[in-house]
Amino acid sequence: MKATGNAGLAAGRTVRGLSVGRHLNDLAWRAAAGICAVGVAAVLLMIMGYIVREGVGALSFTFLTSAPHPVGVPGGGVGNGIAGTLIIVGIAAVMAFPIGIFVGVYLAVYGHGRIADTIRFLSDVLASVPSIAVGLFAYTLLVQPFRHFSAFSASFAFAILMMPLVIRTTEGSLRLLPPELRESAVALGASDYQVTTRCLLVAARPGIVTGLLLALARVTGETAPLLFTAFGSQFWQFNPSNPMAELSLQIFTYAISPYRDWHQQAWAGALVLILAVSALGMIARVVFRQRHSVGG
Amino acid sequence: MKGRFGALAFIYGTVVSSAIALALAAGIGILAGIYLAEFAPRRLATTLGTLIELLAAVPSVVYGLWGLFVLAPVVSGWIGPALQGALGFLPVFQGTIYGVNMLTASLVLALMIVPTVTALTRDLIAAVPRRTSEAALALGATRWEAMSRVVLPVVRPGVFGACMLALGRALGETIATTMVIGNRPAIAASLFAPGYTVASVIANEFTEATTNLYLSALIELGLILFVISVIINGAGRLLMRYLLRVGL
Numbered sequence: 001m002k003a004t005g006n007a008g009l010a011a012g013r014t015v016r017g018l019s020v021g022r023h024l025n026d027l028a029w030r031a032a033a034g035i036c037a038v039g040v041a042a043v044l045l046m047i048m049g050y051i052v053r054e055g056v057g058a059l060s061f062t063f064l065t066s067a068p069h070p071v072g073v074p075g076g077g078v079g080n081g082i083a084g085t086l087i088i089v090g091i092a093a094v095m096a097f098p099i100g101i102f103v104g105v106y107l108a109v110y111g112h113g114r115i116a117d118t119i120r121f122l123s124d125v126l127a128s129v130p131s132i133a134v135g136l137f138a139y140t141l142l143v144q145p146f147r148h149f150s151a152f153s154a155s156f157a158f159a160i161l162m163m164p165l166v167i168r169t170t171e172g173s174l175r176l177l178p179p180e181l182r183e184s185a186v187a188l189g190a191s192d193y194q195v196t197t198r199c200l201l202v203a204a205r206p207g208i209v210t211g212l213l214l215a216l217a218r219v220t221g222e223t224a225p226l227l228f229t230a231f232g233s234q235f236w237q238f239n240p241s242n243p244m245a246e247l248s249l250q251i252f253t254y255a256i257s258p259y260r261d262w263h264q265q266a267w268a269g270a271l272v273l274i275l276a277v278s279a280l281g282m283i284a285r286v287v288f289r290q291r292h293s294v295g296g
Numbered sequence: 297m298k299g300r301f302g303a304l305a306f307i308y309g310t311v312v313s314s315a316i317a318l319a320l321a322a323g324i325g326i327l328a329g330i331y332l333a334e335f336a337p338r339r340l341a342t343t344l345g346t347l348i349e350l351l352a353a354v355p356s357v358v359y360g361l362w363g364l365f366v367l368a369p370v371v372s373g374w375i376g377p378a379l380q381g382a383l384g385f386l387p388v389f390q391g392t393i394y395g396v397n398m399l400t401a402s403l404v405l406a407l408m409i410v411p412t413v414t415a416l417t418r419d420l421i422a423a424v425p426r427r428t429s430e431a432a433l434a435l436g437a438t439r440w441e442a443m444s445r446v447v448l449p450v451v452r453p454g455v456f457g458a459c460m461l462a463l464g465r466a467l468g469e470t471i472a473t474t475m476v477i478g479n480r481p482a483i484a485a486s487l488f489a490p491g492y493t494v495a496s497v498i499a500n501e502f503t504e505a506t507t508n509l510y511l512s513a514l515i516e517l518g519l520i521l522f523v524i525s526v527i528i529n530g531a532g533r534l535l536m537r538y539l540l541r542v543g544l
Contacts, residue, residue, distance in 0.1 A: 026438035033331035036324045040410050041344045044351040047362050047407075121533070128461070128529035129522060130468025132495050136518040139502075221355025224470035224495070228502045248357045252471055255361045263365070270358045281353050285346075 048274070055271030058264045064272070068234050068250070071259050078269050080236045081247040087238065088151050088230060088246060089220055092158035097212060100163045104170025104208075105196060111171075120171075127164035134160050135225025142229070149231035151244035157225040162215040169211020173204040210288040217280035221273060223248040247273055301513040303520060305481045309491035310521075313398055313473065314466035316487075317405035322459050325410045329417025334429075334443055345418065352411030360475030363404040368395035368476060371403070376488055391486040394478060399487040401477035405469060409462035416458035420451040420539075454539040460532030464525045470495035494521045 062077055069076030103123070107116055134157050142153035177200060185199040201208070223246075226232070231243040232253060247269060254266035328348075332341045376393035383389045424447050432442035448455075478490020479500060494517050505511040 022438055022441070026440040029440040029444070030331075030335050033327040033335055037328035037331040037336065037344055037348075037414070040324060040328050040414060041347045041351075043407065044347065044354070044411075047354070047359070047366075048351070050362060050366060051358065121530075124533050125526055125530055128464050128468075128525060128533075130470065130495060130525050132468065132470040132498055133518050133522040133525075136498065136515055140515065217353055221353070221357070223355070223357045224499060227499050231503075248355055248471075251357050251361065252475070255357070255364060256475060266361055270355075270361050273355055274358055277353055277355060278350060281350050 051267060051270050051274060054264075054267035055269075058268035059271060063265070063268055067236055067245075068265075071257075071262065074261070076265070078245075078247055078250050078265070078272065080233065081245040081250040081269070082272070084151065084230065084233070084237065084244040084246045085220060085248070087240060088154045088226075088244065089158060089216060091152065091155035091240060092162060092219060093212075093216065095155065095159035096162040096166055096215065100166025100215075101170050101208065103163075103167045105174065105201070107167065108171040108174035109196060109200065123164045123167045126160070127168070130224075131157075131161055131222050132224040132227075135227065135229055138225060139228045149229060149243040151230050151237070151240040151242065154226050154230035154244070154246070155240065157229055158219040158222065161219050161222065161225075165215040165218060166211055169214065170204075170208050173207025173211070174200055176207065177203050206287050206290045210284045213280050213284035213287065217277050217284070220280065221248055221277050223252050301509075303494070303517055305483050306492050306494045306497050306517065307520065308483050309398070309477065310467055310493040310495065310524075313401045313405060313477065313491065313493060314463055316398075316402035317409060317466045318459060318463045320402070320406040321410045321413055321462060324406075325413025325462070326417050326455060328410070328414040330421060330443060330448075332414065333418040333421035334447075335439070345415070348411045348414055352415065356408065356469060356472040357475075359404055359408055360472035363400060363472060363476040364396070367403060368400050371395060371397070371400045375399070380488075387485045388487050391484070391488055393488040394490055396476050396478040396490055397488050398477065398484075398491045401473045401491065401493075402487070404472050404476050405466045408469065408472060409466050412462045412465060413458055416461070416536075417451075417455055420454040420458070421447060424450055451539070453535050457532040457535030457539070460528050460535065464529040464532060467528065468495060468521060468525045470499050474499050 060077075062075055063079075064077060064082065065079040066075065066077045067080040068078070103119070107120060110116075111119070137160070138153045138157035142156055143149055181203060182195055182200060185195045190199065226246050226249045230246050230249065232249045233243050233245040235245075237244045251266045251269040251273065254262040254269065257263070332345050332348075336344065372393050372395040376399070379389050380393065428450065429439075429442040429447050432446040433439065437445070473493050474496040477493060477496060479492050479496055480490040481492045481497070482489075484491065498514050498517055498521075501510075502514055505514055
């Protein structure tokens with residue numbers, strides 16, 4: 001750190017005997033800050049460690065590939081939940097990604113006026129609407145009129161949750177590009193469409209992909225909106241217009257149940273969920289670094 | 297079921313659990329952010345920062361699971377009795393100690409929002425030009441004095457905004473609180489008693505809502521939650537944006 005030398009000077013300027021109080025104050029606060037930072041990381045690591053310890057026991061191939069068994073019947077797993085998560089999140093991504101990227105491009109390339117500012121602010125606010133409220137919205141729009149729960153309504157809720165993240169990261173990574181890039185493409189006679197698709201979007205791709213991955217990670221761990229959209233299921237279900245199992249929802253159901261073997265399965269499910277979400281986060285990080293090395 | 301509905305106990309539970317969570321998370325998170333931005337050796341700062349950011353992405357159902365099976369017994373077995381022993385004369389620390397209660401919910405929420413406060417505080421401080429603190433150091437300030445009297449006042453509105461964003465997250469959090477707050481629709485003075493939050497009551501009772509009025513009451517709760525969090529988050533974001541626009 002650059003300031004170290006200056007701090008040394010400052011320490012030298014004050015006579016030790018006169019400024020003991022100030023030195024102690026300085027030391028105490030800096031130590032407290034360090035303890036807080038390390039403490040937070042340690043507690044969070046502890047949680048991870050606990051989940052690995054409790055979850056590994058119940059983790060097996062059958063656990064990952066079979067549907068739940070009735071209480072008391074050994075075996076059974078979260079296979080249908082994992083499949084449900086993939087389907088629900090997949091459909092959500094198909095809905096949210098194109099719209100989010102389009103809006104992001106609009107904001108970054110054409111968005112200068114008051115309308116763009118408003119869209120930006122609204123998208124930020126949308127990002128902070130509680131997920132359960134988004135779930136209620138999906139319920140009134142897509143569950144109530146049809147009189148039954150469906151995986152599709154869950155995808156719709158997830159898409160709403162993902163969109164602001166996609167918009168923001170797309171806009172952000174486009175804005176980081178040097179203006180010369182666009183200008184030189186225009187100078188070579190490229191049309192607006194060509195400039196955007198062949199030049200800007202290509203150059204900004206790592207940043208955009210990072211945003212998509214983070215959006216996926218965000219909704220993969222989301223549970224609240226599923227309670228009254230996907231609803232959950234004990235069986236294999238591949239039709240998005242029917243109620244469907246979902247991993248995090250299964251963990252929730254198992255955790256608040258009174259059965260010991262279900263608790264065990266909840267821990268194992270949590271381990272799977274955490275691994276999936278962290279993997280997405282890790283990949284996002286790697287892709288993001290790639291931008292710094294390539295795009296500079 | 298008499299068809300009478302009231303939201304006060306739920307709003308109370310939401311506000312109190314989130315406020316306690318924020319009080320805990322703000323102090324710890326701001327100090328941690330300061331450490332990461334200013335005092336930590338570079339490599340340690342990167343490691344801790346990455347860790348805290350990755351762990352911010354831990355799903356809330358996982359926090360709930362941990363809170364229910366690990367933290368709740370600790371609260372009823374150790375933390376609760378200790379608090380009662382030391383501060384038992386306060387009404388908030390009296391009464392029977394349940395495992396799932398307001399305190400457990402607040403602690404879990406605090407854990408969930410600490411990464412937000414830490415990361416945003418760190419980024420805000422890192423955005424302050426280094427010459428600001430160097431000038432203070434050159435005038436003979438200690439490093440903590442330079443931080444607390446020169447750098448922190450510059451970013452104070454932003455840190456306040458970060459806390460609002462964290463509060464918004466705590467207010468809207470559903471699954472983790474539902475699992476650890478006890479879900480009893482009553483206003484109790486004691487933090488050791490179970491409570492209920494707006495989001496939890498929606499989560500718990502939605503699938504049991506048999507009448508239209510019941511359903512509408514729950515959706516009304518959703519509206520209350522929506523309005524509260526949009527106001528809190530909107531204010532937080534405006535503050536952050538204002539600060540970043542004026543260029544710190």
